[in-house]
Amino acid sequence: KVPAPYQWMENLNDPALKVWVEKENALTHAYLAKVPTRxxxxxxxxxxxNYAKEGVPxxxxxxxxxxxxxxLQNQSPVYVQAGASGKPRELLDPNTLSPNGDIALLNWQPSQDGHYLAYGLSQGGSDWETLHVMDVATGKxxxxxxxWVKFSGIAWTHDGKGFFYSRYPAPPKGEAISDRVENQALYYHRLGTPQSDDVLIYKRPDLPEWIIGGQVSHDGKYLFISLVNGTANRNELFVKDLGxxxxxxxxxxxxxxxxxxxxVYQPIGTIGDTVYLQTTLDAPRGRIVAFNIGHxxxxxxxVVVPQTAAVIQSANLADGRVLVNKLKDVKSELELYASDGKHLATLPLxxxxxxxxxSSHEDSKQVYYAFTSFLYPTTIFNYDxxxxxxxxxxxxxxxxDPSNYETVQVFYHSKDGTRVPMFLTYRKGLKRDGLNPTLLYAYGGFDISITPSFSSTLPVWLELGGIYAVANIRGGGEYGEAWHKAGMLGNKQNVFNDFAWAAKWLVKNRYTEVKRLGIQGYSNGGLLxxxxxxxxxxxxxxxxxxxxVMDMLRYQKFSGGxxxxxxxxxxxxxxxxxxxxKYSPVQNVRPGTCYPPTIITTADHDDRVVPSNSYKFTAAMQHDQACANPILLRVETDTSHNYMPTDKRIRQSADILAFMANNxxxxxAPKGNPDAPGGK
Structure with a gap:
């Protein structure tokens, strides 16, 4: 048997646990209040x-x-406009639905004719959402x-009178955060009718942990039904002819x-009875194929687009052409092909x-997309x-002003000799004297590629004189399914080794030293x-x-684990x-060990990675810490794993950066804002 002295922390309604969390938060905030840079x-x-941001149309x-x-709005409203030159009109503002911005807009999708908008609202950023419908013309x-919708898309039928969605059975009262989710099913909801009348389209009680999703072809003729074993990177695919x-x-x-x-069998669209499919069958980096739906x-x-050295991230149809988003050495490439596979263009980035x-569809010549990098804030482009x-x-x-900084990509060798890419962003003219405070980030799981992107926290760290490093370790999708498999299941130790060797490389090459090297990760990256x-x-x-995910022996017993x-x-x-x-963090904390200064964060309503993971790890670390380095827990209230309101996100980010800077x-802090335009 494995000792489990902190298992009582799994009962999130325990009054003693709530008192413990309050004391931990008080300790953390008292510490952070004394940090001079905060x-x-x-x-x-x-x-x-505080700058305007837009999503892809x-x-x-x-x-x-x-x-x-x-x-600085806590949640982002949805706007609508007529055509590319129309005047934007605010359609839905989730900030008006609660005084503190804790009702999040998780999901929205207009009907094909644009007359209706279906949207999902979440309380406190929970993965649970409730779907509503708005009349676009009137705003009502x-x-x-x-x-009880969770992990669902919204797929309208061609007539605009209803949509397909995925839901779970309602959890027991009071257990929506931690109750294990099972038996998702696909339903059809017709506008103006109660949910009790919704039509069950597909369920698989023999596969209770599989996720079921629906996707309607642009011509409205076909409903594709995808079945995925949890978060596995493969699926089964079915079709229903809607007529x-x-x-x-x-x-x-x-x-x-x-x-x-x-x-992976992912339909990207249909042209008549021809299905265009993104697949990894016999192509672990992906390819695009076409077939008649009857065969x-x-x-x-x-084969429309064969497998190459680059990894296919996604593909779209646009006016009879195929647009493919590829990743080559963790950098995006956009390629346009004819439906017969002829290469037509490489889009400039x-x-x-x-x-x-x-964003595109089969009947439009217009493609919209977002582009971002570490020093390039997210910008929206149109391609005809x-x-x-x-x-x-x-x-x-x-x-x-990003011109004072630069991003470079380096490659290092991990413990077993595997070549791993890493991005470094820092001030131009950096001295490699081993004295630069450095933050090293990675994720390493679920076939997720960590690609260059802008964050408002990054300039703050750079202005403090820091280096920001992102290691593209195994477990992610940066080099396709083989890279993913090399970091999952029994190969998970490769993930931790890749990360450690990134740290060693940074020290060996005199970018920093151990005492100035901070590491950070979130969710699966928090496990890392x-x-x-x-x-x-x-x-x-x-x-x-x-x-x-800190208790790897019991994670599967809660929520979507x-x-x-x-x-x-x-x-x-x-x-x-x-x-x-061998690696579960809670079970591998050892008495008599001096652990580095550590701040652990979670949210009291996190129903993705339940907060007991962080509670147990904090308690174990604090109990066994053998030196004066702080072990702090910060618990955000009335929010969840994602979709945190902006004001809370800023405060939490400030706390984390202040903790890192202090240690x-x-x-x-710099005097003034030297890298703000006109700030010198």
């Missing part, structure tokens, strides 16, 4: 957050829908109220297309960086596939930090572990237990 950090963060009928935040919210009549044929049989669960077997596939949020012209739709005005400091406590000068079993394994299986017990040798 007031400047929060002030500068607020300045750097979604085309629906004659309208464009997009999110816009004026700067209809009576529709669709509850071409005035109403969708919900009673049509559901036919299997791919049921071997051996690869899905591989023998009838036509501003610099080394990341493309995301691509008919004439190849690119134009800027929205460019933010950030109070920061927990495992790193318990394995190698003397390699790092400070650590931030955010909402980490069981969905991660394909990535981690579970302690219920003997061979899995044997590797999990990595940054004793004073």
């Amino acid at each position: 007031p400047w950090i929060e002030q500068r963060l607020t300045q750097l957050w 979604v085309q629906a009928g004659e309208y464009l829908f997009f999110s816009r935040n004026s700067g 919210t209809l009576s529709d109220d669709v509850q 071409t009549g005035a109403q969708p044929d919900l009673s049509a049989p559901t036919r299997p297309l791919f049921t071997s669960n051996n690869a 899905p077997d591989v023998a009838h596939w036509r 501003p610099t080394l960086g990341s493309v995301g949020g691509i 596939v008919s004439d190849g012209k690119t134009s800027t739709v929205f460019k933010p005005d950030v109070p920061f 930090i927990g495992a790193s400091i318990t394995e190698r406590p003397r390699l790092f000068g400070a650590a931030y572990a955010g909402a980490g 069981a969905l991660w079993a394909p990535e981690y394994g579970t302690a219920d299986v003997k061979k899995d237990f044997e590797w999990l017990i 990595l040798g940054v004793s004073a």
